[in-house]
Each structure stands twice: as structure tokens, then as C-alpha cells.
Amino acid sequence: MNTPSDIPFWQRPLDQLNDDEWERLCDGCGRCCLLKLEDEESGEVFYTRIACAQLDLDTCRCRAYVQRSQVEPECLTITRDNLPILDYLPTTCAYRLRSHGLPLPPWHPLISGSPQRMRDSGISACTYALPADAVSDPEEWEDHIIDMS
Numbered sequence: 001m002n003t004p005s006d007i008p009f010w011q012r013p014l015d016q017l018n019d020d021e022w023e024r025l026c027d028g029c030g031r032c033c034l035l036k037l038e039d040e041e042s043g044e045v046f047y048t049r050i051a052c053a054q055l056d057l058d059t060c061r062c063r064a065y066v067q068r069s070q071v072e073p074e075c076l077t078i079t080r081d082n083l084p085i086l087d088y089l090p091t092t093c094a095y096r097l098r099s100h101g102l103p104l105p106p107w108h109p110l111i112s113g114s115p116q117r118m119r120d121s122g123i124s125a126c127t128y129a130l131p132a133d134a135v136s137d138p139e140e141w142e143d144h145i146i147d148m149s
């Protein structure tokens with residue numbers, strides 16, 4: 001019989017991950033770092049292809065990760081507590097998948113061994129995102145809405 005330590009951490013329930021494993025679960029796709037619009041009446045969230053100003057489009061990493069909440073007040077920190085209500089996370093998001101008991105996809109870096117397959121599969125937002133300063137007028141964000149389902 002398998003013991004918890006025999007099972008890769010990404011297959012264990014989220015409440016059994018330590019903080020390091022929790023961080024490593026992220027695929028680094030940057031999709032959650034795309035700017036979003038919310039319908040005031042329905043509360044529906046729409047993703048745009050415009051990247052947060054802190055997202056480095058070359059590395060697809062946050063330039064201010066440790067201080068992200070201070071630097072970008074709109075930045076979403078995903079936690080075990082708020083995950084159940086974050087129904088607008090990308091359907092490919094590792095946290096979303098695991099919270100529904102679904103396996104990580106084959107392109108996830110933890111499975112494939114590198115981020116390359118994720119990029120080749122078109123999952124990485126940094127392969128198509130626009131830099132934040134490319135669309136400075138928020139009135140124009142709507143023109144850049146993308147389907148993230």
C-alpha cells in the first residue's frame with residue numbers, strides 16, 4: 001500500500017502540501033497575471049490578453065513576487081482558503097485542477113520536466129500577451145478580451 005510519502009506531492013490533496021510544495025504546484029503559465037474585467041451586474045470575469053505590468057514576458061515570472069500584494073493591489077494571491085471561490089481561474093490552472101481532484105496535464109512542468117512543452121502547447125500566456133504599456137487606456141481593454149475557458 002502506498003504511503004503519503006510514496007505519492008508525488010502534486011497527486012496529494014492540496015491540504016496535505018507544505019508551503020514549498022504549494023508554490024511548486026504553479027505551472028508558471030502566467031495566465032492568472034493577465035488583466036481582467038468584471039461585469040458589474042453579473043460578476044462575470046473576463047480575461048484580456050494584456051499582462052500585468054509586473055509580468056516579465058521573457059521569463060513569464062513576476063518581477064515583484066515577494067512584494068506583489070503591495071506593488072499590485074489587484075494581484076490575486078491564491079491560498080487554500082480562497083481557492084474554492086476563485087471560479088474564474090483558468091481551467092488549466094494547476095490549483096484549480098487539483099482542487100477538483102483532477103490530474104495535472106502532461107505539459108505541466110512537474111510532469112514533462114521543463115516549461116517547454118507548456119509553451120509549445122500554447123498554454124503560457126507569455127507566448128501571446130501584450131505588455132501592459134501597450135494598452136494604456138482601460139477603455140480599450142474590452143477590445144482585448146480572450147476566451148480562457
Ligand code: SF4
Nearest residue numbers: 033052054055062075
Ligand atoms: S503582481 Fe506578479 S503575480 Fe501578481 S498579477 Fe502581477 S505579475 Fe502576476
Ligand code: SF4
Nearest residue numbers: 026027029030032093
Ligand atoms: S494560472 Fe494557476 S498555474 Fe498558471 S501561473 Fe496562475 S496560479 Fe500558476
